[in-house]
Amino acid sequence: MKCDKCKKNEATIHMKEMLGGHDLHLCAECADVKDIGKLPLSDEMMSNMLSELTEKIMPMLNGKLESILPEIPLGAKMPQKECICGWDTKKFQKGGRLGCQRCYEVFKEFLNPALSNMHNGTFHIGKKVSIKSENIDMNKIVADIKSLQEELQVAIKKEIYEEAAIIRDKINQIKQDNNINHA
Amino acid sequence: MLNKLLNQKVNWLADSGPDDDIAISSRIRLARNINDIPFPQCASHKQLTAVANKINLAVLNIEELKNNQGHFVLNKMTPLDKRILLERRLVSNECLNAKSSSEVIFSLDEKFSIIINEEDHLRLQAIKPGFQLDKVWDIINNFDDAIAKKVQYAFDAKLGFLTSCPTNIGTGMRASVMLHLPALVLTNKMKAIMNGAFKLGLVVRGFYGEGSDNLGNLFQVSNQSTLGEPEFEIISKLKKVINQIISQEKNARQYLLENDQNLILDNVGKSYGRLRHAYILTAKDAIDGLSFIRLGVDLGMFSNIDIHLVNNLFVTIQPGHLQKFAKKAMSSKHRNALRATLLREQFAILESGQI
Numbered sequence: 001m002k003c004d005k006c007k008k009n010e011a012t013i014h015m016k017e018m019l020g021g022h023d024l025h026l027c028a029e030c031a032d033v034k035d036i037g038k039l040p041l042s043d044e045m046m047s048n049m050l051s052e053l054t055e056k057i058m059p060m061l062n063g064k065l066e067s068i069l070p071e072i073p074l075g076a077k078m079p080q081k082e083c084i085c086g087w088d089t090k091k092f093q094k095g096g097r098l099g100c101q102r103c104y105e106v107f108k109e110f111l112n113p114a115l116s117n118m119h120n121g122t123f124h125i126g127k128k129v130s131i132k133s134e135n136i137d138m139n140k141i142v143a144d145i146k147s148l149q150e151e152l153q154v155a156i157k158k159e160i161y162e163e164a165a166i167i168r169d170k171i172n173q174i175k176q177d178n179n180i181n182h183a
Numbered sequence: 184m185l186n187k188l189l190n191q192k193v194n195w196l197a198d199s200g201p202d203d204d205i206a207i208s209s210r211i212r213l214a215r216n217i218n219d220i221p222f223p224q225c226a227s228h229k230q231l232t233a234v235a236n237k238i239n240l241a242v243l244n245i246e247e248l249k250n251n252q253g254h255f256v257l258n259k260m261t262p263l264d265k266r267i268l269l270e271r272r273l274v275s276n277e278c279l280n281a282k283s284s285s286e287v288i289f290s291l292d293e294k295f296s297i298i299i300n301e302e303d304h305l306r307l308q309a310i311k312p313g314f315q316l317d318k319v320w321d322i323i324n325n326f327d328d329a330i331a332k333k334v335q336y337a338f339d340a341k342l343g344f345l346t347s348c349p350t351n352i353g354t355g356m357r358a359s360v361m362l363h364l365p366a367l368v369l370t371n372k373m374k375a376i377m378n379g380a381f382k383l384g385l386v387v388r389g390f391y392g393e394g395s396d397n398l399g400n401l402f403q404v405s406n407q408s409t410l411g412e413p414e415f416e417i418i419s420k421l422k423k424v425i426n427q428i429i430s431q432e433k434n435a436r437q438y439l440l441e442n443d444q445n446l447i448l449d450n451v452g453k454s455y456g457r458l459r460h461a462y463i464l465t466a467k468d469a470i471d472g473l474s475f476i477r478l479g480v481d482l483g484m485f486s487n488i489d490i491h492l493v494n495n496l497f498v499t500i501q502p503g504h505l506q507k508f509a510k511k512a513m514s515s516k517h518r519n520a521l522r523a524t525l526l527r528e529q530f531a532i533l534e535s536g537q538i
């Protein structure tokens with residue numbers, strides 16, 4: 001296997017990256033430059049690494065991204081992108097926030113490296129949103145319609161007519177899908 | 184509605200909970216957004232109104248909130264009224280500059296609240312006295328499920344719950360415990376503790392996150408990372424670290440009692456003297472003083488003072504609550520005088536043993 005850095009010498013040092021991501025394969029020469037010749041990591045190096053990481057995280061407590069972004073192309077080098085929601089690179093850089101859920105795809109090039117700096121992983125493994133199952137259970141459908149009808153009443157009572165119309169359409173849709181006559 | 188709040192004690196401070204000598208309260212908040220609607224700072228007024236309506240309807244399905252609900256539209260409130268909600272930790276700092284469509288819904292016992300259209304469409308928050316993150320998680324998880332039945336959340340298989348700020352994606356969960364750590368402060372251990380917690384991906388912050396980080400020796404420990412670990416793992420890591428901090432605080436108290444008792448006695452004694460006899464007290468003076476009274480109560484130095492009464496005083500001596508008590512806006516000079524009077528009277532009553 002060739003060295004990742006010089007792509008010339010044979011890689012003799014194989015490192016597992018600590019924060020997820022890919023492994024690093026280096027030749028002795030390049031490894032020395034990177035100061036990882038002394039593997040395994042000593043306690044001291046470890047604490048240095050951790051404090052570096054901490055310094056990156058610290059300024060973010062104020063909800064700002066800039067402080068970790070310099071590691072990643074910033075300013076002129078940061079590609080100008082715009083999402084259909086109207087959010088662009090400038091706005092993102094300014095407040096460190098996004099405009100809509102699609103922005104995560106639009107800005108992923110510089111967002112993804114930042115994510116791995118702020119979090120302990122890059123992949124969500126917690127609670128999930130259950131996608132409503134398509135099993136046809138008549139009792140459940142009837143119960144659903146009933147609860148929607150209750151909601152409809154509330155919406156009307158509260159004079160939220162826009163929402164009421166949506167609920168009414170939803171009820172009609174469910175009835176139609178399941179061949180229930182309008183009663 | 185607000186008067187009702189003011190006339191009741193802050194439940195998460197006034198009730199008992201496990202380990203509540205050192206752990207004051209446990210809180211979890213979840214950040215959620217509705218699918219296919221831009222995040223609040225990028226959405227139109229119409230879209231945000233639709234969000235608020237949807238959530239108001241979804242909340243009707245939550246038993247605990249049905250007949251027992253407080254509800255405010257934030258930009259229709261006076262700054263002082265908003266401050267009251269902040270001081271009771273029902274809303275966050277950002278709500279003080281709320282958008283026109285920002286609302287807060289909360290259970291009247293103040294243990295659960297939903298903030299609509301602040302940084303995210305939805306912020307669910309549950310809070311309980313003492314150290315009980317698992318219980319708080321159960322509560323908030325159920326509320327979250329109930330709402331998810333009625334609204335479709337913005338969710339991505341890889342990135343989890345999508346939030347306005349990338350620091351919250353994944354679980355969208357921030358779990359925190361407020362700790363009272365006077366002995367660790369007195370023995371200069373807080374810096375090491377903070378660094379140690381940082382290394383584990385946790386954050387230790389001073390109370391309310393304002394300037395001075397040892398205001399009242401109160402600290403909030405919370406998770407920083409929200410992506411890459413499941414909720415239970417984040418919570419269990421937090422619990423392990425907090426258990427360690429609690430036992431360190433106990434050790435430090437023991438150490439001081441054995442080796443430097445005068446340092447404790449001096450701090451508690453001076454604080455009592457100050458709160459009992461002062462005529463001018465800033466919020467910081469009062470909170471720092473109450474902190475040592477609290478330590479004194481924990482160590483058995485004041486048999487006639489209930490710790491939950493002291494906890495509640497931490498909130499009632501804050502600027503918003505004071506002005507509501509006085510039923511008028513007050514300059515800081517007048518607030519400092521009123522604060523001192525209230526505390527003098529409170530401790531005079533306690534001294535005479537009438538409570």
Ligand SMILES: [Zn+2]
Nearest residue numbers: 003006027030
């Ligand atoms: Zn090489």
Ligand SMILES: [Zn+2]
Nearest residue numbers: 083085100103
């Ligand atoms: Zn967008």
